[in-house]
Every structure is written in structure tokens, then in C-alpha cells.
Amino acid sequence: MAGRLGEEIRTQCMAQALRRAARVVSRDYDAALSESGLTIGQFSTLAALDREQALRLGQLADGLGMDRTTLNRNLEPLAKKGFVKSLPVPDDARARTLTLTEKGRAALAEAAPAWRKAQARLAKKIPGWPLIGPALDVLR
Amino acid sequence: MAGRLGEEIRTQCMAQALRRAARVVSRDYDAALSESGLTIGQFSTLAALDREQALRLGQLADGLGMDRTTLNRNLEPLAKKGFVKSLPVPDDARARTLTLTEKGRAALAEAAPAWRKAQARLAKKIPGWPLIGPALDVLR
DNA sequence: ACCAACTGAGTGTATATGCACATATTGCGA
DNA sequence: TCGCAATATGTGCATATACACTCAGTTGGT
Numbered sequence: 001m002a003g004r005l006g007e008e009i010r011t012q013c014m015a016q017a018l019r020r021a022a023r024v025v026s027r028d029y030d031a032a033l034s035e036s037g038l039t040i041g042q043f044s045t046l047a048a049l050d051r052e053q054a055l056r057l058g059q060l061a062d063g064l065g066m067d068r069t070t071l072n073r074n075l076e077p078l079a080k081k082g083f084v085k086s087l088p089v090p091d092d093a094r095a096r097t098l099t100l101t102e103k104g105r106a107a108l109a110e111a112a113p114a115w116r117k118a119q120a121r122l123a124k125k126i127p128g129w130p131l132i133g134p135a136l137d138v139l140r
Numbered sequence: 141m142a143g144r145l146g147e148e149i150r151t152q153c154m155a156q157a158l159r160r161a162a163r164v165v166s167r168d169y170d171a172a173l174s175e176s177g178l179t180i181g182q183f184s185t186l187a188a189l190d191r192e193q194a195l196r197l198g199q200l201a202d203g204l205g206m207d208r209t210t211l212n213r214n215l216e217p218l219a220k221k222g223f224v225k226s227l228p229v230p231d232d233a234r235a236r237t238l239t240l241t242e243k244g245r246a247a248l249a250e251a252a253p254a255w256r257k258a259q260a261r262l263a264k265k266i267p268g269w270p271l272i273g274p275a276l277d278v279l280r
Numbered sequence: 281a282c283c284a285a286c287t288g289a290g291t292g293t294a295t296a297t298g299c300a301c302a303t304a305t306t307g308c309g310a
Numbered sequence: 311t312c313g314c315a316a317t318a319t320g321t322g323c324a325t326a327t328a329c330a331c332t333c334a335g336t337t338g339g340t
Binding site: 003005006007009010012013014015016017018019020021022023024025026027028029040041043044046047048049050051052053064065066067108109112115118119122123125126127128129131132133134135136138139 | 142143145146147149150152153154155156157158159160161162163164165166167168169180181183184186187188189190191192204205206207248249252255258259262263265266267268269271272273274275276278279
Binding site for chain 4: 281282283284285286287288289290291292293294295296297298299300301302303304305306307308309310
């Protein structure tokens with residue numbers, strides 16, 4: 001009688017599966033990026049700012065599927081390194097726009113080769129990825 | 141010329157996609173479980189211990205795809221609540237075995253209905269899940 | 281028996297995550 | 311204009327994550 005519930009959770013819990021997968025692949029990417037001094041989370045944040053400049057905190061957080069306050073704190077190490085700048089908005093004294101600095105763009109470009117290596121390695125390890133990526137897009 | 145690299149990363153980075161998905165669904169499960177006082181991560185840990193008793197820290201961490209030291213710290217709130225106990229191993233004075241207490245098993249069972257609700261809600265939101273779950277099993 | 285390599289666990293530090301709450305500002309209706 | 315709801319951001323707290331390092335105990339070779 002031991003563990004019927006636990007077994008059900010292991011085989012069916014989507015959160016467990018996704019969190020586990022995120023941990024495993026994050027460690028891999030982080031190792032690949034270690035030379036660059038960026039984590040995969042920081043790399044993703046810089047990439048998001050590279051796509052669109054002058055985003056507000058809330059907008060960027062939405063884009064990353066992340067709580068606003070989490071992003072706020074994730075920006076601290078990036079700001080400390082001078083990769084991201086937070087500028088006031090003329091129209092609205094509450095808001096601030098986030099911009100990728102030249103230094104930030106350079107760091108992103110410099111880390112890109114290591115990222116591509118991790119991509120290639122992972123793509124081999126997860127042959128079913130072409131099915132996964134699109135299927136997860138519904139969460140956007 | 142702005143953002144070619146950022147665009148490539150957004151469309152292709154597996155870590156970004158998985159981390160994002162994990163964040164989004166975790167918030168959902170956490171909200172569903174809030175009454176129970178468990179996070180989805182804690183719920184998963186209890187479930188793993190429900191499947192197999194007397195696991196060592198390292199074994200359980202491997203099973204969860206988690207760093208050993210992370211699990212060590214994740215166990216603290218569970219131990220504080222009396223859901224998990226760490227017992228010495230007779231054969232090996234270095235090791236300790238983790239056991240789910242009766243209280244822990246009860247907490248897991250009590251949280252299960254809320255978890256099932258989150259499961260049902262998410263299954264509707266991610267119709268492609270039957271493809272995703274098996275495809276991620278390669279990371280085990 | 282001894283020592284070296286190995287193994288299992290714990291700690292220091294840094295980052296990541298989000299809820300509850302607080303603050304500041306804007307916009308709008310009475 | 312006054313006041314209030316809505317909006318944008320920041321902070322306190324708790325948990326989550328993992329690398330580098332440390333320590334204790336085990337194991338195998340001599």
C-alpha cells in the first residue's frame with residue numbers, strides 16, 4: 001500500500017516534470033556559460049532586452065512569464081555589471097524603461113557561442129524538442 | 141539590425157522555454173496548494189518520499205534531478221513542520237535516511253485534491269502535454 | 281595498521297522566485 | 311478640484327537553486 005499517491009504524482013504532475021527539466025537543463029546551460037559570467041537566466045533577460053529596447057519592468061516581466069518583483073531583483077546583478085540601465089520615463093514618473101547598454105549587448109554576443117554549444121548538446125539529448133517547444137507556447 | 145541575436149534566443153533556447161514554463165505552471169500550482177501550506181516543490185518532495193522510504197539525501201536528489209545541496213536546504217521547512225525525518229544509517233555513519241512521517245503522509249494526502257484541480261486546469265491549458273511529458277523523460 | 285582516494289553530507293555565498301505589503305503617481309468621475 | 315480607483319514600482323520575508331569548499335567517515339591497497 002506504500003506510495004500509490006506518490007506514484008500518481010510522479011507519473012502525472014506537470015509541474016514536477018517541468019521544474020525538473022528546467023533544473024537539469026539550467027545546470028547544463030549554466031556550466032556552458034560559466035566562462036561568460038552569466039547565468040542562463042541572466043542571458044535570457046539580456047536577450048529579451050536585445051529584442052526590444054525601452055521596455056518597462058512589468059512588460060518585460062510579462063514577456064518572460066516572471067513575477068514583476070522577481071525580475072526587479074534579477075536586474076540587480078545585471079545593473080551592477082553595467083549591462084542594463086533603468087531610465088525614467090518623461091510621461092510617467094512612476095515608470096522606468098529598461099535598456100540594454102552597449103556593454104550588455106557585447107556580453108550577450110560574447111556568450112552566444114557557448115550558448116549555441118549548449119543548444120547543440122541539449123538538442124541531441126532531447127530529440128523530442130521540436131514537439132515540446134511549440135506545445136509550451138500556449139503558456140504565452 | 142536590432143535584436144537578431146535576441147530573436148534567435150527567444151525562438152530557440154530550450155532553457156528559456158522550460159524555465160518560463162516551470163515558472164508559469166509553478167505559480168498556478170502554488171496558488172492551488174496555498175491552503176495546504178505546501179509549495180509544489182515541497183509537494184513533489186513529499187511525493188518522492190511517499191514512493192520510496194529510507195532514501196538517502198543523494199539518492200533522493202538524483203531522483204528529483206536536483207543538486208544534493210539544494211535538496212538539503214529544501215528539506216529544512218519540511219523537517220520543521222515534522223513532515224520528514226532524517227535518521228542515521230547503522231552501516232554508515234556518514235549517511236542519513238530520509239523518511240516521510242505519518243504527519244507528512246497526511247499532509248500529502250490532504251493536499252492531493254487541490255493538486256488534482258491544478259492538474260485538470262493545466263491539462264486544459266496545455267493540450268499538448270501528452271507529447272511533452274514522455275519527451276522530457278529522456279532527462280532522467 | 282596506515283594512508284590515500286573516495287564518498288556522503290553540511291556550510292558560505294550568490295542568484296532566483298513570488299506573495300503580501302507599501303509607496304508613488306496617474307487618471308477619472310463627482 | 312477633490313478624492314478614489316487603477317497603475318507602476320519597490321521592500322520584507324520565505325523558499326528555491328547550485329557551485330565551491332569543508333568535514334567526517336569508509337574503503338582498498340600496501
